[in-house]
Amino acid sequence: MATERTFSILKPDATKRNITGAVNAVIEKAALRIVGQRRIQMSRAQAETFYEIHKERPFFGELVTFMTSGPVVVQVLEGENAVARYREVMGATNPAQAAEGTIRKTFSESVGENTVHGSDSAENAKIEIAQFFEDGDIVG
Numbered sequence: 001m002a003t004e005r006t007f008s009i010l011k012p013d014a015t016k017r018n019i020t021g022a023v024n025a026v027i028e029k030a031a032l033r034i035v036g037q038r039r040i041q042m043s044r045a046q047a048e049t050f051y052e053i054h055k056e057r058p059f060f061g062e063l064v065t066f067m068t069s070g071p072v073v074v075q076v077l078e079g080e081n082a083v084a085r086y087r088e089v090m091g092a093t094n095p096a097q098a099a100e101g102t103i104r105k106t107f108s109e110s111v112g113e114n115t116v117h118g119s120d121s122a123e124n125a126k127i128e129i130a131q132f133f134e135d136g137d138i139v140g
């Protein structure tokens, strides 16, 4: 397994509840290194572009409204098999179905407000990282 990078977002429910440090502790305990991190307010245009793949889904409007409802923390995580490992650490999209010990099982309140985003492939990770980070902002 090679070292790779994935893209993460700590969503507005995490910043609102002041649990970004607690979530980061879970990430670091899973041997993922936070090699890039910025707290930003996402614009509607940024959120719409980021979630473009879901634009025909019934929850798209709700998702964009939620993602722009407060600050988010965008991150680049690095580690062995980082994409799959982070998906495992995040847990299922719906926290009610997430495994014990996962971020979503521990912290999330609903399928919409589910605390974290993580890329679903190495290819998408590269695209998503490039939407929010310059090369110089990532220090491994």
Ligand code: IDP
Binding pocket: 054, 059, 062, 063, 092, 093, 111, 112, 113, 114, 116, 117, 118, 120
């Ligand atoms: P993922 O974040 O686990 O990869 P996706 O299916 O890619 O899940 O969905 C993207 C995001 O859209 C979810 O993390 C969640 O915030 C939101 N979402 C997904 N399904 C629903 C739903 O049924 N209602 C409201 N929001 C949803």
